[in-house]
Amino acid sequence: MKKIFEHKNLFCLPWTQTILGTHLKGKVNFMALDWLTRVNVNPAMLGICVNKNHGSHEAILETGEFSVNIPSVEMVEATDYTGLVSGKRVDKSNLFSVFYGELKAAPMISDCPLTIECKVSQPVDLPTHSFFIAEIINIYTEDRFLTDGNPDIKKINPFLLTMPDNNYWSIGENIGKAWNSGKKRIKHL
Amino acid sequence: MKKIFEHKNLFCLPWTQTILGTHLKGKVNFMALDWLTRVNVNPAMLGICVNKNHGSHEAILETGEFSVNIPSVEMVEATDYTGLVSGKRVDKSNLFSVFYGELKAAPMISDCPLTIECKVSQPVDLPTHSFFIAEIINIYTEDRFLTDGNPDIKKINPFLLTMPDNNYWSIGENIGKAWNSGKKRIKHL
Numbered sequence: 001m002k003k004i005f006e007h008k009n010l011f012c013l014p015w016t017q018t019i020l021g022t023h024l025k026g027k028v029n030f031m032a033l034d035w036l037t038r039v040n041v042n043p044a045m046l047g048i049c050v051n052k053n054h055g056s057h058e059a060i061l062e063t064g065e066f067s068v069n070i071p072s073v074e075m076v077e078a079t080d081y082t083g084l085v086s087g088k089r090v091d092k093s094n095l096f097s098v099f100y101g102e103l104k105a106a107p108m109i110s111d112c113p114l115t116i117e118c119k120v121s122q123p124v125d126l127p128t129h130s131f132f133i134a135e136i137i138n139i140y141t142e143d144r145f146l147t148d149g150n151p152d153i154k155k156i157n158p159f160l161l162t163m164p165d166n167n168y169w170s171i172g173e174n175i176g177k178a179w180n181s182g183k184k185r186i187k188h189l
Numbered sequence: 190m191k192k193i194f195e196h197k198n199l200f201c202l203p204w205t206q207t208i209l210g211t212h213l214k215g216k217v218n219f220m221a222l223d224w225l226t227r228v229n230v231n232p233a234m235l236g237i238c239v240n241k242n243h244g245s246h247e248a249i250l251e252t253g254e255f256s257v258n259i260p261s262v263e264m265v266e267a268t269d270y271t272g273l274v275s276g277k278r279v280d281k282s283n284l285f286s287v288f289y290g291e292l293k294a295a296p297m298i299s300d301c302p303l304t305i306e307c308k309v310s311q312p313v314d315l316p317t318h319s320f321f322i323a324e325i326i327n328i329y330t331e332d333r334f335l336t337d338g339n340p341d342i343k344k345i346n347p348f349l350l351t352m353p354d355n356n357y358w359s360i361g362e363n364i365g366k367a368w369n370s371g372k373k374r375i376k377h378l
Contacts, residue, residue: 081371182270
């Protein structure tokens with residue numbers, strides 16, 4: 001029997017956990033970021049959603065640049081910490097070793113297996129958040145995270161967040177091939 | 190040693206696999222959907238990204254309504270099928286048993302543990318895709334997918350997609366509590 005779940009914000013979807021890197025008033029800053037998605041293929045674009053109360057929101061409005069860093073399972077504690085304290089009050093600039101690509105205000109975390117350097121092309125103003133649509137300038141990784149030249153999810157070993165239970169999860173078992181598992185149905189239907 | 194990964198669209202992040210439900214020219218239609226994110230808290234809003242070539246894009250522009258359905262691991266084959274064939278050429282209306290909430294053009298899949306009924310508030314036009322920002326009208330589930338009144342990820346049992354390897358993955362092990370794992374660092378820093 002279907003029922004309406006009353007809490008419209010508390011639905012349970014697993015989001016990939018990332019860390020947003022910015023420059024807040026000239027200083028490196030980080031924030032746990034879960035609300036993001038690809039939004040365009042050509043050019044390659046990402047969209048990220050940031051609460052207007054956060055220091056990272058102020059930072060992106062000021063610089064128009066940011067990084068999205070994918071931490072591995074080993075980085076759970078440090079990642080969680082970036083979401084517990086505000087960059088407006090606490091200096092998080094020394095939390096990680098960083099490197100830079102083409103942009104001046106998109107600090108990337110050296111320990112993260114995959115980092116994405118982004119430049120905002122269109123901010124979308126919403127009531128409590130801004131959705132920043134951004135072009136992907138470059139993606140950085142290391143050979144040890146690739147298999148046959150492509151990023152390998154088992155080597156990157158990212159993790160997920162679910163709410164409202166507030167749990168982190170690893171990636172589980174392979175359960176099928178995409179654009180393939182459903183092919184047998186094409187003949188039957 | 191960091192290297193620039195050349196394929197800006199082929200970075201490997203796990204996305205939660207969902208099925209988009211629409212009415213295309215008055216007929217129920219479904220499409221595998223991976224690019225979505227929460228975008229606002231109050232009101233509760235979702236954003237989804239749809240390729241302009243897809244029937245679902247035409248459907249949403251016409252009706253301004255859609256559903257996001259979360260399939261469980263058992264539904265991998267049927268979910269994959271919705272992404273293999275176009276609703277412009279193949280009738281997918283009988284693929285699932287559906288139910289309706291408040292909206293007329295947001296068909297929801299009865300077998301999915303969690304379904305979200307959405308009404309577009311703002312379409313954002315991008316080069317290859319549209320990003321549809323939508324208000325969450327209602328969320329539907331069943332008691333058997335809840336624990337203490339909240340959706341339970343292990344009972345819902347959703348799955349993930351990674352590209353470019355094109356694999357589906359289950360949710361793995363619990364590896365920590367969010368807004369908690371990093372607390373020990375607050376004392377040390």
